[in-house]
Amino acid sequence: MKAKREALLGLLRAIEEGKVDEDIIYLLLLINSIKGVYTTSSCSGRIGIIEEPALGAKPLSRWLVKVHRPLTFEEAKEALMRAERGLIFLKSQPPIFHVVSENLEIAKKVHALGLASGFKYTTFKAISSRYLVEINGTEYLTVPLGRDGKVFVDDEYLLFALEVGNEMLRRSKERLPRLEENFRKLKEELGEDELFRKLTR
Amino acid sequence: MKAKREALLGLLRAIEEGKVDEDIIYLLLLINSIKGVYTTSSCSGRIGIIEEPALGAKPLSRWLVKVHRPLTFEEAKEALMRAERGLIFLKSQPPIFHVVSENLEIAKKVHALGLASGFKYTTFKAISSRYLVEINGTEYLTVPLGRDGKVFVDDEYLLFALEVGNEMLRRSKERLPRLEENFRKLKEELGEDELFRKLTR
Numbered sequence: 001m002k003a004k005r006e007a008l009l010g011l012l013r014a015i016e017e018g019k020v021d022e023d024i025i026y027l028l029l030l031i032n033s034i035k036g037v038y039t040t041s042s043c044s045g046r047i048g049i050i051e052e053p054a055l056g057a058k059p060l061s062r063w064l065v066k067v068h069r070p071l072t073f074e075e076a077k078e079a080l081m082r083a084e085r086g087l088i089f090l091k092s093q094p095p096i097f098h099v100v101s102e103n104l105e106i107a108k109k110v111h112a113l114g115l116a117s118g119f120k121y122t123t124f125k126a127i128s129s130r131y132l133v134e135i136n137g138t139e140y141l142t143v144p145l146g147r148d149g150k151v152f153v154d155d156e157y158l159l160f161a162l163e164v165g166n167e168m169l170r171r172s173k174e175r176l177p178r179l180e181e182n183f184r185k186l187k188e189e190l191g192e193d194e195l196f197r198k199l200t201r
Numbered sequence: 202m203k204a205k206r207e208a209l210l211g212l213l214r215a216i217e218e219g220k221v222d223e224d225i226i227y228l229l230l231l232i233n234s235i236k237g238v239y240t241t242s243s244c245s246g247r248i249g250i251i252e253e254p255a256l257g258a259k260p261l262s263r264w265l266v267k268v269h270r271p272l273t274f275e276e277a278k279e280a281l282m283r284a285e286r287g288l289i290f291l292k293s294q295p296p297i298f299h300v301v302s303e304n305l306e307i308a309k310k311v312h313a314l315g316l317a318s319g320f321k322y323t324t325f326k327a328i329s330s331r332y333l334v335e336i337n338g339t340e341y342l343t344v345p346l347g348r349d350g351k352v353f354v355d356d357e358y359l360l361f362a363l364e365v366g367n368e369m370l371r372r373s374k375e376r377l378p379r380l381e382e383n384f385r386k387l388k389e390e391l392g393e394d395e396l397f398r399k400l401t402r
Binding site for chain 2: 087104108123124125127128134140141142143144147152153156157160161164
């Protein structure tokens with residue numbers, strides 16, 4: 001897989017540069033070591049506060065704070081002080097993996113694996129030029145907190161919303177060990193990638 | 202398609218019983234009239250207040266109010282008075298269509314059609330025993346409002362959250378005419394289903 005070589009080099013470089021969420025580095029390397037699959041953009045799950053200048057104008061949004069573990073009240077308050085323009089949201093999102101497969105058969109195995117690991121929103125995003133499976137959960141929180149620099153919630157509510165968001169993140173991350181175990185089994189079935197072994201020696 | 206006959210009869214019955222969201226009846230009939238496709242559970246988009254006894258225990262949740270047009274402040278307040286147990290959420294969700302296709306080629310056309318109509322979260326949910334495309338948007342709002350019958354937000358915030366949720370619903374529904382137009386084109390390409398014509402005469 002030509003594209004796999006590039007993706008692997010990109011991943012290894014990103015890990016070196018500290019750009020990959022630490023708690024999924026091992027899992028990403030495991031998946032990429034399997035013959036016939038590789039990962040593209042993936043995230044270990046996150047919670048943060050984001051500004052969206054216009055509803056739906058996603059490229060123009062900016063994160064005021066974004067972490068891959070529970071967000072503290074102090075961090076949230078500090079981030080909110082930096083809000084300027086647009087709708088302010090507290091967002092909690094589950095881990096998400098994008099896995100490209102060499103062929104349809106393998107893609108179907110990855111899809112079944114995602115669902116079996118508790119990631120109930122696992123789908124095929126593409127099945128033409130390449131086979132792309134998105135392993136995704138359902139634990140999403142999207143809470144509007146204010147607009148144009150003004151916060152419309154009090155501390156008590158912020159604490160409550162953070163509690164719910166952090167709990168959702170915790171629950172979705174709890175599935176990662178099961179996902180890892182299932183990818184380990186897939187590796188036993190499909191074998192190790194020679195290219196991966198060469199590049200990571 | 203044997204399964205299409207059952208799905209069609211089910212849809213027509215549901216329409217008669219007033220169980221289908223009025224603003225997508227025409228679109229659902231249009232899609233089902235196309236040779237080689239039919240719809241399963243679909244929704245025209247909704248906003249409402251839901252109680253979830255335990256995070257993630259979706260089958261046990263109950264809607265306190267659910268509408269397919271903007272939710273008013275009075276409706277929200279009235280619904281909140283009926284909250285008893287579990288986490289209370291305000292949820293806004295875009296239109297969602299589940300389209301089964303006769304074969305992979307048609308499924309790919311439907312998938313491309315969903316994306317081209319602005320439903321950016323259109324994916325393949327199944328590509329084995331049957332080909333199922335989910336046409337879905339990204340405009341989701343999930344706002345925790347309280348717990349076990351107690352509401353943690355004041356009227357001002359509730360008004361604000363409703364404004365954001367209703368706006369998201371409005372924007373996502375705005376894409377429905379484009380979706381309808383694209384399905385009309387697909388019908389010109391694939392032709393009309395004899396079975397549909399027979400059953401709806």
